[in-house]
Every structure is written in C-alpha cells, then in structure tokens.
Amino acid sequence: MAHLMGSTALPRVLLLESDGLVRGTVAAVCRDLALAQVIQCVSCESAIQLLKLEPVDAGLVSLTDEGTFDLIARLRSGELGGSQDLPLAVTAQHVDASIAQQLKVLRIRRLLLKPFKIRDAVATLEGLVSGLSVTT
Numbered sequence: 001m002a003h004l005m006g007s008t009a010l011p012r013v014l015l016l017e018s019d020g021l022v023r024g025t026v027a028a029v030c031r032d033l034a035l036a037q038v039i040q041c042v043s044c045e046s047a048i049q050l051l052k053l054e055p056v057d058a059g060l061v062s063l064t065d066e067g068t069f070d071l072i073a074r075l076r077s078g079e080l081g082g083s084q085d086l087p088l089a090v091t092a093q094h095v096d097a098s099i100a101q102q103l104k105v106l107r108i109r110r111l112l113l114k115p116f117k118i119r120d121a122v123a124t125l126e127g128l129v130s131g132l133s134v135t136t
Helices: 020-032 044-053 068-077 097-105 118-129
Strands: 012-016 037-041 058-062 088-092 110-113
Touching: 012 020, 012 044, 012 118, 020 037, 020 118, 037 044, 044 068, 058 068, 058 118, 068 088, 088 118, 110 118
Parallel strands: 012 037, 012 058, 058 088, 088 110
Antiparallel strands: none
C-alpha cells in the first residue's frame, strides 16, 4: 500500500540496483522530498516476485543484472501486471549500439551512465512520476 502524504498517495517506484548505498540513498532522498515510495530490489528475480504481487507506477532499473532485458520485456508485455506503458529508465556502465537499439525498442525513457550523481537519479525518477495517476 502506498504511503500517504496528506491526502495524496505517493507513486510507487521500482528501483532495481545492486549497489546498496545507491539504492538506500536514492530511496531516502525520494522519501525526504515526498517524491515517491521507492521499492528497492537487488535482483531481477526479487523484482519479478514483487511485481507479481503489487504493481508500480514507474521504474529505474540497472542493466548490471543479466535478466534486466527480460524483466523489461515482461513488463512491456503486461505479464507482470500494471501498465504496458510503465515509465522506465535504466542505468548502465556502458552502452553500445546494440544495447541502445534494444533500449529504444523497449521504450526506455532515459539512460543514466554509471557512475551518476544521486541528484541525477532522483531527477530521473521525478521526471518519470510527474503527471502520473498513482496506483493504490
């Protein structure tokens, strides 16, 4: 269930990132700014289990997990519930032409190259959730 801030529910955002410091810091900043309820996952497997139970409103996922493209494809197919047009951004160490083409096909809204600043991750999430109707 989404946390309530006054009478407005915060959007639920999936953050799939293996680095615990990055995950925790982004989640804390989003909480402090009342931007989003960040659902933290360390692997695609844990994200899939979570998404089968509760939908999210947006996602920021790391390409460091080898199952990330499969996870995004399953989200886009509607297999994991929620909107097939779920706003998504990805983070990656590097991107070649092949990966860039895959991201385009999967309708990824933004790519953040690592290392990135926490403020850039938060701004990306803010852009993903702006104007959303929130899942409750």
